[in-house]
Amino acid sequence: MLVISIRGPPNSDFVLGYPGIDASWPRIVGIVEVRSNNGRPFKLRSLDLQLYRTETIYVQTGKLGISQTKRQESYPVGKKVELFKPGQIQSSSATFLSLELRFVYTLPFGENQLSSSICIPKVAESIYRLYATAVEDSGSKDDQRAYAPVTIVRYDTMSSFLEFQRAKTLQVESIDSIVVQRVTLQRTSFGPGDSIVMVVSILPNLDWKYKSKKVKVQSITLKVEEVIVFSLRGDDPASRSRTLLGEKIAVNGEKLGEDGYSVEITTSFPVSTSRGKDGVVITEENGYPNILTPAFTSSASLYSITYFIVVGSKLSNCKDIEMRIPITVTPFDSVICDAILEPLNESIKVASTADDRQPNPIFVTASDAMAVNKMGILVKPNGKRGIYIE
Incomplete structure (x- = not known):
């Protein structure tokens, strides 16, 4: 032996x-x-x-x-x-x-x-x-x-790479085409505790000036959403979604002017201690990384993990708007990424x-x-x- x-x-x-x-x-x-x-x-x-x-x-x-x-x-x-x-x-x-x-x-x-x-x-x-x-x-x-x-x-997926440091702008029109919601993210990769900085704008549709003048902004909501899709080998894929972060910014019915309404939102990506099935803090001795985020962007044979920033606008005299922006989540915060x-x-x-x-x-x-x-x-x-x- x-x-x-x-x-x-x-x-x-x-x-x-x-x-x-x-x-x-x-x-x-x-x-x-x-x-x-x-x-x-x-x-x-x-x-x-x-x-x-x-x-x-x-x-x-x-x-x-x-x-x-x-x-x-x-x-x-x-x-x-x-x-x-x-x-x-x-x-x-x-x-x-x-x-x-x-x-x-x-x-x-x-x-x-x-x-x-x-x-x-x-x-x-x-x-x-x-x-x-x-x-x-x-x-x-x-x-x-x-x-x-x-x-x-x-x-x-480190946030220090140039591809993730470029600002990203997306916009979506309300279902009734009266206003447009535009979101600009300063970067697109985040680690535990990293700052999420974005500018949210509600802009009038110039083809509907009369209707857009009546629009009031009640609130802006921000969520970070994790979506895990499971591959079940022959069966339809199953998915699991959860909200990691949720914030609401009250605007209190501000009317939309000719230049629209804009607000800068700053928040932090969630931080948590990784724990195993038995609730014990994970160490690398058992083959798992010891990180400060619940999970991160990943894709494997049986599952894939993706993340979205979901920005919504609650409006009066206009249909509400919600948009999902794909982001990348890395195991390391920005300080560690720069040091690496x-x-x-x-x-x-x-x-x-x-x-x-x-x-x-x-x-x-x-x-x-x-x-x-x-x-x-x-x-x-x-x-x-x-x-x-x-």
């Missing part, structure tokens, strides 16, 4: 580079260590490394939505890496006391980029596990496996000259006279053994 362990580099995360940014070469780096459980020499036929993704969704079913259906899928992502195979060392009959197999596991990129790890309790979850599978050369065909949780966080830019650029420079070959493994064979010392064991003068500490 083998003892297999997977660990990351000292004082570093498993994941190097920035998932979602292909130029930074997102990858998992670490060491697979193999020993026998009783300290005896062993022969190894093969050892493979494969990343798996597990998605889970909980869908409300029934007319009243009081029952819940759970669906789960687990599948490999990325290419399998052969860390050890026959003929890798000179003697195919070599027996080992231990192996340390350093590895570089390149994450999928381009259209196959991985979605982020996520945990919305009793709604949707995604986790990644890196499995090491070993087969002994002892006549048995049974695989022996070990895994390590891996946290994947994408960085391509410099190490991200440095990571891209490093990736452009990096060597993607697998590092050389470290073998400790049973025939090695220094095998005991290489395994960190000190043989005392009386023949007893102990752990060697420098």
